[in-house]
Amino acid sequence: MPHPEPLRALLGPDAAAVRRALTDEAGVSLPAFVDHHVHLHLVDGERLPLGGVAAVVDLGGDPAILAGRAAGTLPQVTYAGAFLTTLGGYPAGREWAPPAIVRQITDASPQIGRPGGAATAVDEQRLAGASVIKVVLHHDRPLPEDAVATIVETAHAAGLPVVAHVEGEGMTRRALDAGIDALAHTPFTERLDEALVARAAAAQVWISTLDIHRDDEQAADVARENLRAFRAAGGRVVYGTDLGNGDLPLGVNPRELRALLAAGCDVPALVAALTDPWPGAAPLPEVRTFLRGQPPRAADGADDPTALADWLATASVVPGEDLLPDLDDEAGNADSEDDDD
Numbered sequence: 001m002p003h004p005e006p007l008r009a010l011l012g013p014d015a016a017a018v019r020r021a022l023t024d025e026a027g028v029s030l031p032a033f034v035d036h037h038v039h040l041h042l043v044d045g046e047r048l049p050l051g052g053v054a055a056v057v058d059l060g061g062d063p064a065i066l067a068g069r070a071a072g073t074l075p076q077v078t079y080a081g082a083f084l085t086t087l088g089g090y091p092a093g094r095e096w097a098p099p100a101i102v103r104q105i106t107d108a109s110p111q112i113g114r115p116g117g118a119a120t121a122v123d124e125q126r127l128a129g130a131s132v133i134k135v136v137l138h139h140d141r142p143l144p145e146d147a148v149a150t151i152v153e154t155a156h157a158a159g160l161p162v163v164a165h166v167e168g169e170g171m172t173r174r175a176l177d178a179g180i181d182a183l184a185h186t187p188f189t190e191r192l193d194e195a196l197v198a199r200a201a202a203a204q205v206w207i208s209t210l211d212i213h214r215d216d217e218q219a220a221d222v223a224r225e226n227l228r229a230f231r232a233a234g235g236r237v238v239y240g241t242d243l244g245n246g247d248l249p250l251g252v253n254p255r256e257l258r259a260l261l262a263a264g265c266d267v268p269a270l271v272a273a274l275t276d277p278w279p280g281a282a283p284l285p286e287v288r289t290f291l292r293g294q295p296p297r298a299a300d301g302a303d304d305p306t307a308l309a310d311w312l313a314t315a316s317v318v319p320g321e322d323l324l325p326d327l328d329d330e331a332g333n334a335d336s337e338d339d340d341d
């Protein structure tokens with residue numbers, strides 16, 4: 001092996017040296033990469049596997065269209081269905097948000113079947129096959145607390161986690177108070193205090209979406225520092241780009257990975273964020289991520305996290321059965337590593 005350090009120290013416990021059976025290319029295998037925040041109605045999602053993304057979580061789309069997608073094709077799609085928001089609330093009326101992807105809640109009743117009902121809207125998404133429920137907590141026009149409570153209660157009773165779009169003063173606190181399981185964006189409008197970050201780290205998954213702020217220095221700073229604190233407090237960060245929001249690459253976004261490094265993530269944390277199966281429990285079994293060649297290093301042989309992040313963005317999606325263990329390499333690893341598994 002060209003590099004003495006084991007792959008797993010560089011890339012985390014799931015990295016393995018492999019050779020492709022079909023092409024005999026050598027490289028590194030990792031579990032399937034997931035973009036945990038996309039909007040498929042705004043992009044050509046079928047191209048994502050060419051860019052290394054095997055699975056996506058659609059966090060705001062037409063539940064009927066999402067339910068009709070063919071199973072077993074790539075990318076694998078799990079979804080929230082429609083945004084649940086208040087009457088006239090974000091994102092209702094936005095150009096990119098047709099009526100089919102928004103449900104305006106006017107009734108907090110826990111009774112399913114009421115028009116505009118909070119429980120009705122959750123049940124509609126559940127019946128369409130949603131794996132998570134998306135709710136909007138926007139300071140301009142937040143969903144009333146009793147409606148949020150009904151949504152969370154109804155979703156949890158059905159075994160579905162709730163993810164929130166949180167924007168504006170006090171909205172992260174409201175999300176935590178309401179028992180919301182995940183944030184669709186790292187909070188970007190206010191710096192959270194230490195106690196709130198600690199509560200979030202204990203209770204929530206945060207979807208990164210740092211690169212959407214690349215033209216807004218203030219939002220970028222706030223999000224980066226919140227994410228740094230969340231990670232330091234032990235919080236679970238998953239990779240997500242909000243694909244469909246502005247000009248983003250159709251595949252692994254190297255700018256998102258670099259932004260995660262700048263927020264204090266190391267390279268194994270990037271891999272963990274990319275391969276986290278949230279909201280599912282296990283990675284896609286049939287496919288793996290393939291990275292051609294050896295992990296890059298700085299000219300002096302030292303680790304180079306930025307080069308590694310860029311290399312991760314060259315990933316491709318391959319069938320698991322196409323990858324064979326690279327035996328020469330396994331031997332090299334075994335010599336230089338303690339028996340840690």
Ligand SMILES: [Zn+2]
Pocket residue numbers: 037038039059060184242245
């Ligand atoms: Zn989004």
